[in-house]
Amino acid sequence: MNTEPELLSTEFRALSARLGQDPLQVQGPGGNTSIKSDRVMWVKASGTELADAEAADIFVPVDLAQARAQAHGAGDGSCKDTVIDPAITLRPSIETTFHAALDCTVVAHTHSVATLAHAISPQGREVLRRKLKGMPFESVPYAKPGLPLTQLILSKVTDETRIVILENHGLICMGNTVAEVAGTIAEVEKRLALSPVIPDTQTPHSPALSGYVWADESWIAQNPRTATLAVSGSYYPDHVVFLGAGLPQSASDPSTPVILIKGEGILIRSDATPSQRAMLRCLGDVLCRVPADWQIEPIGTEAEAALLNWDAEKYRQALAQRS
Numbered sequence: 001m002n003t004e005p006e007l008l009s010t011e012f013r014a015l016s017a018r019l020g021q022d023p024l025q026v027q028g029p030g031g032n033t034s035i036k037s038d039r040v041m042w043v044k045a046s047g048t049e050l051a052d053a054e055a056a057d058i059f060v061p062v063d064l065a066q067a068r069a070q071a072h073g074a075g076d077g078s079c080k081d082t083v084i085d086p087a088i089t090l091r092p093s094i095e096t097t098f099h100a101a102l103d104c105t106v107v108a109h110t111h112s113v114a115t116l117a118h119a120i121s122p123q124g125r126e127v128l129r130r131k132l133k134g135m136p137f138e139s140v141p142y143a144k145p146g147l148p149l150t151q152l153i154l155s156k157v158t159d160e161t162r163i164v165i166l167e168n169h170g171l172i173c174m175g176n177t178v179a180e181v182a183g184t185i186a187e188v189e190k191r192l193a194l195s196p197v198i199p200d201t202q203t204p205h206s207p208a209l210s211g212y213v214w215a216d217e218s219w220i221a222q223n224p225r226t227a228t229l230a231v232s233g234s235y236y237p238d239h240v241v242f243l244g245a246g247l248p249q250s251a252s253d254p255s256t257p258v259i260l261i262k263g264e265g266i267l268i269r270s271d272a273t274p275s276q277r278a279m280l281r282c283l284g285d286v287l288c289r290v291p292a293d294w295q296i297e298p299i300g301t302e303a304e305a306a307l308l309n310w311d312a313e314k315y316r317q318a319l320a321q322r323s
């Protein structure tokens with residue numbers, strides 16, 4: 001079957017790479033883009049990085065009709081068996097079903113820091129509604145990425161929707177050309193921009209634990225408000241996937257990637273992965289933009305457990321032991 005490789009235009013790859021290389025849009029392997037014809041959709045593969053969209057083969061071709069059917073409940077929703085070319089070993093992103101079901105040629109999903117800073121806060125969501133007034137957007141409450149999120153998105157969007165705000169998760173912009181989507185992203189980012197306010201930071205006094213170094217984001221631990229927010233929960237899914245729930249205040253095991261010592265700083269393992277570093281940076285980028293008078297809402301232990309494939313009750317017991 002023809003995979004229509006010409007869909008992967010220079011312009012599409014360039015937009016994907018630009019989003020992937022901007023830590024205020026995408027962190028590590030997060031975010032995904034797609035482009036489709038009537039029969040074929042190319043979508044970012046799971047575990048690859050948008051940043052590499054021009055330098056490497058990060059997209060997989062899927063059968064559009066089959067992927068759409070999965071969005072509506074056929075199959076397991078992973079779209080693994082919708083990949084057209086059997087020689088391709090990459091798996092489509094777990095967010096493939098919403099790319100397929102949204103009826104626009106180009107779909108771009110980011111974990112935009114400006115969007116997150118609004119969409120994790122009840123007051124922020126109100127402000128966002130005012131800032132995006134006149135634009136074709138819908139807001140969708142948190143759901144686990146994959147089929148549950150796709151089905152919630154489909155229950156909210158209309159033929160006119162071009163922007164989807166994913167509460168406690170990120171942003172989807174879509175349109176019929178790459179230029180249209182790039183323009184929509186730029187307008188949303190302009191309207192939602194918040195200035196970063198980073199309090200004065202001191203170099204932590206104590207020596208770092210063996211195997212760890214003090215992170216640039218240590219200001220989060222030195223500021224009582226942000227320290228409490230950082231340890232009291234997780235605010236979007238990729239944080240949980242790469243750093244675990246919230247930020248622990250002690251090492252539960254030697255592989256704990258990041259530890260927050262209140263009043264002192266944040267320790268990060270010297271051998272932390274680039275994705276773990278990107279997620280810590282993201283937390284700092286979000287927390288320094290949320291105005292001090294906005295509350296922020298964690299996704300909750302049930303959602304954390306689901307992301308980690310834990311039984312919810314066992315997970316809560318493990319969390320209680322850790323603190």
Ligand SMILES: [Zn+2]
Nearest residue numbers: 031109145170
């Ligand atoms: Zn996402």
